[in-house]
Amino acid sequence: MASRGTVLIGGNEATLDRAIDALRDGAIVAVKGIGGYQLLCDARNDGAVRDLRDRKRRPTKPLAVLFARAGADELDGVRRHCAPDVIEARSLQSPARPIVLVRRLAASRLSPALAPGPALACCRSPRPRPAARRFMRDPTRGGIATVAHEIALETGYRVVLDETSLPIGEPVRGVCDMLGYDPLYLACEGRVVAAVDPAHTEALLTAWGGLPGGAHAATAGWVERGRCGVGVRTLLGGERLLEDDPLPRVC
Numbered sequence: 001m002a003s004r005g006t007v008l009i010g011g012n013e014a015t016l017d018r019a020i021d022a023l024r025d026g027a028i029v030a031v032k033g034i035g036g037y038q039l040l041c042d043a044r045n046d047g048a049v050r051d052l053r054d055r056k057r058r059p060t061k062p063l064a065v066l067f068a069r070a071g072a073d074e075l076d077g078v079r080r081h082c083a084p085d086v087i088e089a090r091s092l093q094s095p096a097r098p099i100v101l102v103r104r105l106a107a108s109r110l111s112p113a114l115a116p117g118p119a120l121a122c123c124r125s126p127r128p129r130p131a132a133r134r135f136m137r138d139p140t141r142g143g144i145a146t147v148a149h150e151i152a153l154e155t156g157y158r159v160v161l162d163e164t165s166l167p168i169g170e171p172v173r174g175v176c177d178m179l180g181y182d183p184l185y186l187a188c189e190g191r192v193v194a195a196v197d198p199a200h201t202e203a204l205l206t207a208w209g210g211l212p213g214g215a216h217a218a219t220a221g222w223v224e225r226g227r228c229g230v231g232v233r234t235l236l237g238g239e240r241l242l243e244d245d246p247l248p249r250v251c
Helices: 012-024 046-056 086-093 143-155 170-179 198-209
Strands: 029-033 036-040 064-067 100-103 119-124 133-137 158-162 193-196 221-224 229-233 239-241
Touching: 012 029, 036 046, 086 100, 086 119, 133 143, 143 158, 143 193, 143 221, 143 229, 193 198
Parallel strands: 064 119, 158 229
Antiparallel strands: 029 036, 100 119, 133 193, 158 221, 229 239
């Protein structure tokens, strides 16, 4: 359902083209990401940047600027507007892609409203991997079980979680055994659940394993054709049906 003045657009390419046009016209665009929405605007448009500050109620904190990858070290886009030193450049090139404060060049044409001081908050755009990554969710509320049910409902396929490979710590298992909790439904902050092309699984696990906090990245299960639902391959080799938990998860 669209509210008054809202235009609904079908198709990925048409939606992307419309979003680009809106950014060029000075609009603010909301893009759904992991765990919420990112608000985007043209960093060169002073009016759009100030409007974004008002909407986010962020009067002074620097706004992050997303730079496209360009050049041999992928930092030419950053250097058109900033002067990163060796340590800052190394941070921007790292797989974690952190937001880094970098001294702004006087000749930069980016809006002065992006940051009140002499530094810009810079980050690099990610490398596109459309063939490898199919689906990503934040399991903070509802745990991996809720995410598995979302995958099943959205695809109509069957999801099987494998308890032998799920990275559940022994202390967590012990507490769940004592209190009668299912660890698959526990809130799980700072994690991501992704459905990926099987051909790219090992490469993605290696990449994630090299990130801060990624040491326990693991294959949690698989998606297969069959009756829509979620099953669990147990530690004993059997299988049980995982019911959708109707209780809300508040954290």
